[in-house]
Amino acid sequence: MDELLSAWWRLRQVRGVGATTLYQLRDLLGSLDALPACSTSDLLALGLKPAVVQQFQQQPLTAAFDALLEWQKTPGQGLLTCDDPCYPPALASLTDAPLWLYWRGNPVVLQQPLVAMVGSRNPTPYARDWARQCAADLARAGVCVVSGLALGIDGAAHQGALEGAGSTIAVLGCGADVVYPKRHRPLYEQIYQRGLILSELPEGTQPQASFFPGRNRIVSGLCGAVIVVEAATKSGSLITARLAAQQGRDVMALPGAVTNPLAAGCHQLIRDGALLVRDATDVLQELDMLCLTPPASEPALQPSVPPLVTELDFASTTSLDVLAIRTGESVSSLMANLLELELEGWLVQEPGGYRRLR
Structure with a gap:
């Protein structure tokens, strides 16, 4: 693992080698593991310029690389490479997926x-x-x-x-x-x-x-x-x-x-x-995820008979919290109902809450 990281880290330090070059090289190699075993002729065949290959091979490891290794040794944090089985497949499928991610947590x-x-x-x-x-x-x-x-x-x-x-x-x-x-x-x-x-x-x-x-x-x-x-x-x-x-x-x-x-x-x-x-x-x-455990939903209000309108004062703005208390509805259901009423022209959203229009 250290050899793999050192190879890619040294290549990233070479002047003129940007993220696009790194991503393209990873795709050509098929995996991160292949880079440390590449010979000079292999690297040239992959399209790297002779000057880049020379700098890569002579690039020294610095304190920044030591810090990368130390990061992995601390409990509760680590480094996730794009070849790791735990690396999210959706992210790995991108041509510009990060070569590795620093993580903290779980x-x-x-x-x-x-x-x-x-x-x-x-x-x-x-x-x-x-x-x-x-x-x-x-x-x-x-x-x-x-x-x-x-x-x-x-x-x-x-x-x-x-x-x-x-x-x-x-x-x-x-x-x-x-x-x-x-x-x-x-x-x-x-x-x-x-x-x-x-x-x-x-x-x-x-x-x-x-x-x-x-x-x-x-x-x-x-x-x-x-x-x-x-x-x-x-x-x-x-x-x-x-x-x-x-x-x-x-x-x-x-x-x-x-x-x-x-x-x-x-x-x-x-x-x-x-x-x-x-x-x-x-x-x-x-996303076809309703089978997981969807949150309970409240019955939708009918715009033709909007009971929430009776909770709104015509002249003043009423906050969402107050409306939730008055109606006893969950915030998510209440906001969905308020949106329907707004689209029907019954009320308007203003700073601080909602105001009845008719």
């Missing part, structure tokens, strides 16, 4: 069905509550929820999955030992204890904007589907959705108020063919 959760949930860093209460409830319901059904530990929807998705007594995976755009954002340290520790933290970046790597597109491709690549919960038209979540579509994953989106700019990206996705989702049951049904 890699067994990678064997569960995986669904990603992403969205705005500054969501409305409606979107935040929906993400949390949907993630909890998915977790109860045996699905592991994947996200990026960012503020907003990411955090709500992780928290909901944990509240649902399930598992969650945080994919980071920094080293797996770096907590970003810092205010998510308690959440990071919970995921470390009950889920999994992943990164393709070496330990200690601080977050940079250029790292997040790579992080997003792993989020979508791990999963069978990506759910977008509130996203503006230029949101990074749409980048994740586009990556998911290119990777052959299902893309799903939560609709919102037509006047809400944070919902514009989701509406664009739905127009382009993404599945409109109302709750976790829609997600499970689309």
